[in-house]
Amino acid sequence: MSFDRLQDKIDEMRNPSVCGLDPSLGHIPPDIVRKHIVARGETLASAADAYFDFNAGLIDALYDIVPAVKLQSAFYEALGPCGAVALKNTADYASGRGMYVILDAKRGDIGSTAEAYSEGYLGTFKIGATEFEPYNFDAMTVNAYLGSDGLVPFMETAKRRDKAIFVLAKTSNPSSGELQDIDIGGGRRVYTAVGDMACALSAGDTGRRGFERAGIVAGATYPGELAALRERLPHTFFLVPGYGAQGGGAQDAAAAFARGGAGAIVNSSRAIICAWKNTGAGGADYAEAARAEALRMREALRRAVY
Amino acid sequence: MSFDRLQDKIDEMRNPSVCGLDPSLGHIPPDIVRKHIVARGETLASAADAYFDFNAGLIDALYDIVPAVKLQSAFYEALGPCGAVALKNTADYASGRGMYVILDAKRGDIGSTAEAYSEGYLGTFKIGATEFEPYNFDAMTVNAYLGSDGLVPFMETAKRRDKAIFVLAKTSNPSSGELQDIDIGGGRRVYTAVGDMACALSAGDTGRRGFERAGIVAGATYPGELAALRERLPHTFFLVPGYGAQGGGAQDAAAAFARGGAGAIVNSSRAIICAWKNTGAGGADYAEAARAEALRMREALRRAVY
Numbered sequence: 001m002s003f004d005r006l007q008d009k010i011d012e013m014r015n016p017s018v019c020g021l022d023p024s025l026g027h028i029p030p031d032i033v034r035k036h037i038v039a040r041g042e043t044l045a046s047a048a049d050a051y052f053d054f055n056a057g058l059i060d061a062l063y064d065i066v067p068a069v070k071l072q073s074a075f076y077e078a079l080g081p082c083g084a085v086a087l088k089n090t091a092d093y094a095s096g097r098g099m100y101v102i103l104d105a106k107r108g109d110i111g112s113t114a115e116a117y118s119e120g121y122l123g124t125f126k127i128g129a130t131e132f133e134p135y136n137f138d139a140m141t142v143n144a145y146l147g148s149d150g151l152v153p154f155m156e157t158a159k160r161r162d163k164a165i166f167v168l169a170k171t172s173n174p175s176s177g178e179l180q181d182i183d184i185g186g187g188r189r190v191y192t193a194v195g196d197m198a199c200a201l202s203a204g205d206t207g208r209r210g211f212e213r214a215g216i217v218a219g220a221t222y223p224g225e226l227a228a229l230r231e232r233l234p235h236t237f238f239l240v241p242g243y244g245a246q247g248g249g250a251q252d253a254a255a256a257f258a259r260g261g262a263g264a265i266v267n268s269s270r271a272i273i274c275a276w277k278n279t280g281a282g283g284a285d286y287a288e289a290a291r292a293e294a295l296r297m298r299e300a301l302r303r304a305v306y
Numbered sequence: 307m308s309f310d311r312l313q314d315k316i317d318e319m320r321n322p323s324v325c326g327l328d329p330s331l332g333h334i335p336p337d338i339v340r341k342h343i344v345a346r347g348e349t350l351a352s353a354a355d356a357y358f359d360f361n362a363g364l365i366d367a368l369y370d371i372v373p374a375v376k377l378q379s380a381f382y383e384a385l386g387p388c389g390a391v392a393l394k395n396t397a398d399y400a401s402g403r404g405m406y407v408i409l410d411a412k413r414g415d416i417g418s419t420a421e422a423y424s425e426g427y428l429g430t431f432k433i434g435a436t437e438f439e440p441y442n443f444d445a446m447t448v449n450a451y452l453g454s455d456g457l458v459p460f461m462e463t464a465k466r467r468d469k470a471i472f473v474l475a476k477t478s479n480p481s482s483g484e485l486q487d488i489d490i491g492g493g494r495r496v497y498t499a500v501g502d503m504a505c506a507l508s509a510g511d512t513g514r515r516g517f518e519r520a521g522i523v524a525g526a527t528y529p530g531e532l533a534a535l536r537e538r539l540p541h542t543f544f545l546v547p548g549y550g551a552q553g554g555g556a557q558d559a560a561a562a563f564a565r566g567g568a569g570a571i572v573n574s575s576r577a578i579i580c581a582w583k584n585t586g587a588g589g590a591d592y593a594e595a596a597r598a599e600a601l602r603m604r605e606a607l608r609r610a611v612y
Contacts, residue, residue: 024422025433033433042436074419078426080440081394084387108412108449110479113380116330120384127331127339130348134386143414145451145474147481168451173416175453178503179496184488190496193485 001207002138002164003215003237006100007262009067015298016257016305018068018102018239019290020269021058021090022075023051027274029283048082051075054286055090058273061287063097066294070239070267071137073105088135100138102239106168108143110150118157139164141217141239144194148201151214155201158213164237165214167198169229172219172242181225191218191225195233202236211237211263218256220248220266227255238264244271244297250304261305268297307513308444308470309521309543312406313568315373321604322563322611324374324408324545325596326575327364327396328381329357333580335589354388357381360592361396364579367593369403372600376545376573377443379411394441406444408545412474414449416456424463445470447523447545450500454507457520461507464519470543471520473504475535478525478548487531497524497531501539508542517543517569524562526554526572533561544570550577550603556610567611574603 010016025033025047033050040046059069071090076083094101107117119125120134142154144167154165170180170191180191188196195216202212215237218226222242230238238256242248243266256264275293276286316322331339331353339356346352365375382393400407413423427446430437448460448471460471476486476497486497494502501522508518521543524532528548536544544562548554549572562570581599582592 022419024418037434042434044431044433044438044440047431047433072415072419072422074413074415074422074426077390078422078431078440080426080431080438081387081390083426083440084390088387106414106449107380108414108451109378109380110477112330113328113378116378116380116384120380120386120389125350125353125384125386127350127353128343128348132350132386134350134384134389143412143449143451145414145449145485146477146479147484147486149479149481171416171452173452173455175455178453179451179499180453182488182490182496182499184490190485190488193488197484 001213002158002162003211004207004209006068006265007209007211009100010265013065013067014302014306015065015067016265016301017066017294017297018070018265018267019058019062019066019272019294020070020072020267021055021273022072022269023054024075025050027270028054029276029286031283044079044082048079048086051086052089056093057287058290059094059097059099061291062294063099065291065298068100068102068265069094070102070104073103091135091137095136103135103137103140106141106143108146108150110146111153114150114153115157118154122163123157123161137163139166141166141168143168144197148197151197151201155214159205166217166239167194167214169194169198169216170218170222170225172221172246172248176219191229192232195229195236199233199236206235209262211235215239217241220253221246223252223255230256230258234258236263240264240266244268250300253301254304257305266301272297307519308464308468309517309519310513310515312374312571313515313517315406316571319371319373320608320612321371321373322571322607323372323600323603324376324571324573325364325368325372325578325600326376326378326573327361327579328378328575329360330381331356333576334360335582335592337589350385350388354385354392357392358395362399363593364596365400365403365405367597368600369405371597371604374406374408374571375400376408376410378575379409397441397443401442409441409443409446412447412449414452414456416452417459420456420459421463424460428469429463429467443469445472447472447474449474450503454503457503457507461520465511472523472545473500473520475500475504475522476524476528476531478527478552478554482525497535498538501535501542505539505542512541515568517541521545523547526559526562527552529558529561536562536564540564546570546572550574556606559607560610563611572607578603
């Protein structure tokens, strides 16, 4: 099962962290951006080339110590169709290096539309007698606002292809409480209802390591809610944003882990990919700086979790 | 203001409807699919070419009687990067024909991520001294599950570029009530809270025709909720899915309109784009069949609304 592969990789590296590959021109060393502008001009294509170049360097620097990457789809979509190419190439490169690759797309739609999203990112597309994997992510994030018939098609594709999903429950941002924290009676809140929905959808679909196919997203910036969700959902895999630049620490994130320190993965994006901005080398050392920061995060999580 | 342009176009054509361009190989006449397979093989690229070809024919058949098209992003994303090209080409073609072009992407994210989505689909991307419009939609649908800081960046881009957004309030699918109908006290439900949020975000940003920059999505399949939302939000523009194939009729959709029959647009996808399946001509007449169906829908809406 998809989360078995992820948990095995985490255990092997003793590192429950995922690096967010969220590129923007401001995050990439200027020399890399310039090189691609020289090659293809000031175009969206050269920006996309710079994104992939930057990402590949990060993946090379991290793949033996970090089990997973998470690609935030928005930053790629912001480049138009060229960005979709960079998204796919980055995902394929990371998979080729053995990493578990998560698409952070927060998609949420219904029926045949949800099916199209899930087949595109986790599944296949068939034309004539030929079947393609348009993208080939291991897991993706989804939004449950449309209710369970927005999630079922993702679950079906995930099951068929041995992939997984993470349903947004309690997000890490300041205004996440506006809808998610609404008290719905019986000691439950909207985010609890979403967590329960993920759990119900997974019924009977549990891997060797004890986790269900539908995970949830729950932010390190709300450790109380994180702990409450963990207590309620002992067999759910947690994807935890909000660590580092957003203010959550290792102790906060530790609340997401199940007994024995399994069942969660903590994301950091900017702190790792922009670590080069703190070394004074102008970006020439971006890969080394990212690795050093990833090792610091690993140590902090090891102390807090294991 | 963006919704002024849309309302003017609706009035000019006396037709408050939008055609959903939601292609899939099963919706496209077999001869069109075959033509592109002959040209480029059984590839995702030929599927994308077939999508664009089909869409362009529909746009040519509809642009003088239907004011707007809505592109469901999922069906394009299902083709991988080739699909992004078909999405962009379809949007540009419809814009070139003078149509108001809505992206149905239901994006929802925060901070710089929401900004990246909004700049990609409604705004611009700058590299060096050159600024691009990666896509150039007139409006897009967004998901409010992350709260207002997930919506503010979309609103800022929309304001800067004179675009608009539609926030998902009450969707048309069977399970939409699971989260959206939750009673939050004071006579409000989650979908009411989202409607209020859209309204609050638009404060002071109202066009000549009296509608605010943040519209909402509310389905024709729930006419009671639609009417309640309309009463509560007299200055909000409504995008109404669920007509036709999903079961909502013109009378149901009529509840979405403000006084004087303005402020709403009703979507139909399959009933129009697959109308050729009912004529027995095997798809050779798909454009004419779509036009005939769009005219039937126009008449039904005229009778119910004006």
